[in-house]
Amino acid sequence: MHWIDLLIVCSFLGGFAFYGIWQSKFNKSSDDYFLGGRNLPWPVAMFSIVATETSVLTFISVPGLAYRGDWAFLQLSIGYIIGRIMVSIFLLPQYFKYGVSSIYEILGNKFGIEIQKTASGVFLITRVLADGVRFLATAVIVQLVTGWSLPVSVIIIGLVTLIYTLSGGIRTIVWIDSLQFILYLTGGILSIFFILNYLDQSFLSSIKYLYESSKLSIFDFYGNPLINPYFFISAILGGILLSFSSHGVDYMMVQRVLGTKDLSSAKKAMVGSGFFVAIQFIIFLFAGSLIFILFNGSELEQDREFTTFIINYLPVGVKGLLLAGVLSAAMSTLSSSINSLSSSVINDWMGGNKTIKESQFISLLWGMILILIALLFDESDSAIVIVGLQIASFTYGGLLGLFLLSRLDRKFNKYSLLLGLVSSFLIVFYLKLIGLSWTWFILVSVITNIVITIFSQAIIEHYSRKNVSE
Numbered sequence: 001m002h003w004i005d006l007l008i009v010c011s012f013l014g015g016f017a018f019y020g021i022w023q024s025k026f027n028k029s030s031d032d033y034f035l036g037g038r039n040l041p042w043p044v045a046m047f048s049i050v051a052t053e054t055s056v057l058t059f060i061s062v063p064g065l066a067y068r069g070d071w072a073f074l075q076l077s078i079g080y081i082i083g084r085i086m087v088s089i090f091l092l093p094q095y096f097k098y099g100v101s102s103i104y105e106i107l108g109n110k111f112g113i114e115i116q117k118t119a120s121g122v123f124l125i126t127r128v129l130a131d132g133v134r135f136l137a138t139a140v141i142v143q144l145v146t147g148w149s150l151p152v153s154v155i156i157i158g159l160v161t162l163i164y165t166l167s168g169g170i171r172t173i174v175w176i177d178s179l180q181f182i183l184y185l186t187g188g189i190l191s192i193f194f195i196l197n198y199l200d201q202s203f204l205s206s207i208k209y210l211y212e213s214s215k216l217s218i219f220d221f222y223g224n225p226l227i228n229p230y231f232f233i234s235a236i237l238g239g240i241l242l243s244f245s246s247h248g249v250d251y252m253m254v255q256r257v258l259g260t261k262d263l264s265s266a267k268k269a270m271v272g273s274g275f276f277v278a279i280q281f282i283i284f285l286f287a288g289s290l291i292f293i294l295f296n297g298s299e300l301e302q303d304r305e306f307t308t309f310i311i312n313y314l315p316v317g318v319k320g321l322l323l324a325g326v327l328s329a330a331m332s333t334l335s336s337s338i339n340s341l342s343s344s345v346i347n348d349w350m351g352g353n354k355t356i357k358e359s360q361f362i363s364l365l366w367g368m369i370l371i372l373i374a375l376l377f378d379e380s381d382s383a384i385v386i387v388g389l390q391i392a393s394f395t396y397g398g399l400l401g402l403f404l405l406s407r408l409d410r411k412f413n414k415y416s417l418l419l420g421l422v423s424s425f426l427i428v429f430y431l432k433l434i435g436l437s438w439t440w441f442i443l444v445s446v447i448t449n450i451v452i453t454i455f456s457q458a459i460i461e462h463y464s465r466k467n468v469s470e
Helices: 005-027 032-039 044-054 056-068 072-089 093-100 105-111 113-146 149-197 205-211 232-246 251-258 263-294 307-313 318-349 357-378 382-406 414-433 437-468
Strands: none
Touching: 005 056, 005 149, 005 318, 032 149, 032 318, 032 357, 044 149, 044 251, 044 318, 056 072, 056 113, 056 263, 056 307, 056 318, 072 093, 072 232, 072 263, 093 251, 093 263, 105 318, 105 382, 113 149, 113 251, 113 307, 113 318, 113 357, 113 382, 113 414, 149 251, 149 307, 149 318, 149 357, 205 263, 232 318, 232 382, 232 437, 251 263, 251 318, 251 437, 263 307, 263 318, 263 357, 307 318, 382 414, 382 437, 414 437
């Protein structure tokens, strides 16, 4: 890597660390550390949501989808927007009404502390496996671009993220996330300008070629909707439910809006993030389509299309900026994961109201666990990597089912709730086994959870009444 690119990267890394240390003086309590004193500006929270859900895998793989196919992936973003509107209508009012620090307190208030800890435990397992493996995948990309070894890539990303995360807490994280979002989005736009500069045809000619080649097609009405995840209905419904669950019952996402000053601000941040995700997808899909023209459709290793362009075509300086964007996408997810994991442990398992030092110590432990996961496995452990990246699809439906059940005006036995939750996990394994598209997993999982819980509760109540009568 050229020294200028290295200097740009180091400048950003150093700036992130320094900002976190400087921000630490504003943290007086665990509420400041985990929720930013509940006065975070909603635009900053909004950008932080987008940055958090955008891993390097998104940064790298979305252009690859357009390179190898078309823009059918963009259908998901329509569902994402609808799903976030649903979160704003059905879930956020409940969170703000009770002033919770962890969303799983809602379940604790309704069903008891055992269910609160169970839901929190599912969240913790989901996040640590998914983000630990995602961190590994990120380090692989960084290794490819920089030439650093895999352990060095993991340690550099991990240590810098730990410095600003431990020092500044969520307030630092959301502001740096916002900068990181602007950084990698700028990188994507710059890439488009450089690709166009390399092409032998005009911008309009490129658009015409892509359109006539069906490379810009968005809506897909072909194939079996139960198998093809990008069939229109499958993609829209899958996007709605994925967004409704990931941004409604995954504490890492909800934590950002809980830190805003009121419900109105939270709704703006939540819904607005859906539109910016769509803009982000459009930029990187367009970059992938243009790279297809530049490379004449040459067959490349999957998800290496954008990386190949960065390495071979971008000039010194711009390449450093793009690499900083890659690192930013990695650190935004990692820092958010560390903070939300720590917050959930303290609020759901330790009763809350811990000191800054205790909060930082728990954060350090989770950071070390995530780094360790990335160091223990390598990219050859494909089965583990795949499970880690897909684990959210197994758990989101079950958690969403619990929150929907909490809205019903009736009581449930903890055993019926646990049976429904476990059943919702198991059904996803079966759906995956029979080859059903992943876009249906959450819907079937939610229905399974609710039906099994209500049915088992009816059986428990029946036998309870029978025993009483006898």
